[in-house]
Amino acid sequence: GENVEQHPSTLSVQEGDSAVIKCTYSDSASNYFPWYKQELGKGPQLIIDIRSNVGEKKDQRIAVTLNKTAKHFSLHITETQPEDSAVYFCAASPVTGNQFYFGTGTSLTVIP
């Protein structure tokens, strides 16, 4: 099955700086890569996603890039704010089947 690795496990940045979280996957059949944000005491919430026919997608301060050849994708958050502090999860979903395979999460702290 699919194996998704996520790095780093913890990340601290100063407010206004950029944050980058990286994930790799093993199954070349995966073609959908969502990113979820989990705030303390809440369930994960989708913040951005990318499909394998697209190399980059941007939504305001958040962007995701995908390199299918290298089997890795990354989340970029620019101009970070304290409310960006949360745990972020990447995931991969194969073309066939109904399962998401999640990374182990990155705890992001934005220091005011």
Place this chain on the structure above:
Amino acid sequence: NAGVTQTPKFRVLKTGQSMTLLCAQDMNHEYMYWYRQDPGMGLRLIHYSVGEGTTAKGEVPDGYNVSRLKKQNFLLGLESAAPSQTSVYFCASSFTGGAKNIQYFGAGTRLSVL
């Protein structure tokens, strides 16, 4: 709009006890999922359902059973709880499965098995 609602929010069990976690969604989604979240291990799929009356095993199904008698509800059962089942459990739902779906999560149930 409630979205995905999980009950209870917290529960403490003794080893060997049984319990049922309830997930309800009001978005008319076909697919529903149960995950467990453990420190350093991310979210792992326990069971899922692709429609009313159907269930399927995920990555870590042992020790759990599920039922989907109504489209809006997905129940997760622990017949004989073990300390290894101490975790935070999340339910999710989506319109479809695979690469076309967006999963919406509930707020979670924190379970401790003593």
